[in-house]
Amino acid sequence: MGDIRRRGAVALGVTGLLAPLTLVLGAAPAQAATCTTQAGPYQKQVEKFLGRPVDGRQSAADCRAIQAFQNKHGITPNIGYAGSVTWGVMDLMNKQKAVGNHPNAAGRCPTNKGRIACVNLTLQLSWIQDGSRLVYGPVPVRTGRNGYETRTGLKKIYWRDIDHVSNIYNVPMPYSQFFDGGQAFHSVNLSMWNPPGSHGCVNMTTTTAKKYWSLLKNGDDVFVYGRKPGT
Structure with a gap:
């Protein structure tokens, strides 16, 4: 995810720090391929x-x-x-x-924490709620792939960097909000459904990342639960 130079986070959870260049910038556009005449199983x-x-x-x-x-x-x-x-x-x-406008219908994300960002890995959805009131979302996100899973549990945003740049690949990662070592919310320039997933961070569109930046602050809770398909 980048150079975590502040707030004692240097050695924690480098999963997000090691995202490949293509996962940060977005994969190159797929080239035209010959169409198959074979019907698939689905x-x-x-x-x-x-x-x-x-x-x-x-x-x-x-x-x-x-x-x-x-x-x-x-x-x-x-x-x-x-x-x-x-x-x-x-x-x-x-x-x-x-899911519609009821992402927390099962009550998995805590409603007793005030403002909190929820991440449902199973459905690859995130939203922000305040108590039981939905503030923003749900929106599709792209989380860690097999072997680089986004870690579950209750966390807090501890460092925000609107113009974050990875010190590993020297690439921009806008609107970064770190909540677990090197794992953070941030925008990427690719589809939220692009398989197999990130290297641990919660990828968002630029629109979503900007909204999360405006609604969250250091110290706000983040709750990650479920299991991403294929992990």
Whole structure:
């Protein structure tokens, strides 16, 4: 995540410090690939998600639609195949949409802490609440991949750096708000559904990261729970 030079955090949780360049800046745009004629194991589910005729048969139009989705979200190989990764992203989107404006319906994120940022790893969603009142969100986020999981539990924001720059890769990581060693909220220039995930930080769009910056401050609580799919 960058050079944590202040507030005694130098040696803590370097997971976020070691994010590869592509995860910070965003992967290069996928190149055009030849479309496959093969129907994938999730053909019908993918067709339904994309509003295509649901017949389970791969057509040229199906492939182009699937490929466009893969290119948009950095899914490889981007050959229009309805495989498990592509369907996994779509299925997660469906589950996120189903949450609506009630992300804490199960009561997992504490409501007795006042202002708190919640992160549901299972659904890859985050929001800010004040007691039981929803303040902002929920919004999709991109958390740590297998082997670099975003750590769960109750934490506090201890350092904020609006123009943070990684001392490992010398790349910008705007609106960084560190809450657990090298793990932080910050913006990235890539899809929130880009697999397999970050190296521990909670990635956000620029719009979301700016809003979190305006709503949170040092000392505010952060609660991370659940388990990211694939970890």
